[in-house]
Amino acid sequence: MTGTTDSTGASSATGATGASGGADAAGPDAAARQPRDLVAEVAAGFEELYGAAPAGVWAAPGRVNLIGEYTDFNEGFVLPLALPHTAVAAVSPRTDGVLRLHSADIDAPLVELRLDELRPLSDGGWAAYPAGVVWALRRAGHTAVTGADLHLASTVPTGAGLSSSAALEVVTALALDGLFELGLSGPESARLAQRAENDFVGVPCGIMDQMASACATEGHLLHLDCRDLAVRQIPFDLAAEGLMLLVVDTRVQHALGDGAYAERRAGCEEGARLLGVPFLRDLPYAELPDALEKLADEKVRRYVRHVVGDDHRVERVIGLLDAGEVRAIGPVLTEGHHSLRDDLRISCPELDLAVAAANEAGALGARMTGGGFGGSAVVLVEEAAAPAVTEAIRTAFAGASFTAPRVFPAVAAEGARRVR
Structure with missing residues (x-):
């Protein structure tokens, strides 16, 4: 993939800075919107865009890390928590090998890709993140994924170190797991999302961001051992x-x-x-x-x-x-x-x-x-x-x-x- 990346790794190759297009793309209060506000908006946007209601809507949060930085790729320990800010995806399956992607937060046309033509580091802009997840799923043997229509929006600020790209990757993995009944666990989804960012987008990140988005629980810190992905939920009621x-x-x-x-x-x-x-x-x-x-x-x-x-x-x-x-x-x-x-x-x-x-x-x-x-x-x-x-x-x-x-x-x- 060409172009530069922001703090989440979101490409600016097409002038975008991630699925949300930057927190200010929807105004200075975009990051303060509650996740539930997005669900109806994204579902309605999907129907307007694709002409039918989505098969489902999924959400995945950004994260903030309390302590433990640059330890994840050293197979060490981290202590993040999930944020209320989320990436939301309305999705329906396809059977023709076509992947269509659209973000409500970016003034750009729908992106259409063929699954059999997906290649790492291709010039996909923000769309490389969900496309990379599809690529990673199929490389892992999940050929049941035969295409999909996605419409996305996010309240996770981009460029703020709060894992907007991981939220986008994880929500895509979760949606496709649900649609195609892949049977993925949270850690398995996180690993595939990390692989998309490492090998498709080209950012050598560790596993913390994807695990926090996929596996955090409300009211808790996620104590993660990045070697074996063992987790302990630590109560955190400030x-x-x-x-x-x-x-x-x-x-x-x-x-x-x-x-x-x-x-x-x-x-x-x-x-x-x-x-x-x-x-x-x-x-x-x-x-x-x-x-x-x-x-x-x-x-x-x-x-x-x-x-x-x-x-x-x-x-x-x-x-x-x-x-x-x-x-x-x-x-x-x-x-x-x-x-x-x-x-x-x-x-x-x-x-x-x-x-x-x-x-x-x-x-x-x-x-x-x-x-x-x-x-x-x-x-x-x-x-x-x-x-x-x-x-x-x-x-x-x-x-x-x-x-x-x-x-x-x-x-x-x-x-x-x-x-x-």
């Missing part, structure tokens, strides 16, 4: 504690496909090779100081320190949550940001300012989240302090002449599901 998790979308978009992400992945793999372990998750945290002394390459040393440290931070956060010490996770979040900024070096001035301004205004902790180089930060605050912290962030951005950030609460929502 409101009951008088707390709130804010997402600060800096509105700085980045490109995971521009080489920086792949370079860090390669550096992590080189670190594991030099240390004689299969993946960095196999290096015990207690052995990290000795391991770092063995690495002559300063850049590889930094990457190793971050990944092994962030795996340990996931464990610390889970221990604190299990002990009911929710407020105590705040400093661990801030510590994680410093590692992402100084060791992995994937932050940016806007993210650093959001974290600093939030903490100076009384937040319990904050860090950037997602692939970096832009995107979003998460901020843990006392619920009563949320307005003041939000205002402090906005004031700081204005003072630095940065684009005004979008700030909204993150509530642990339901994962992918059929909605009609």
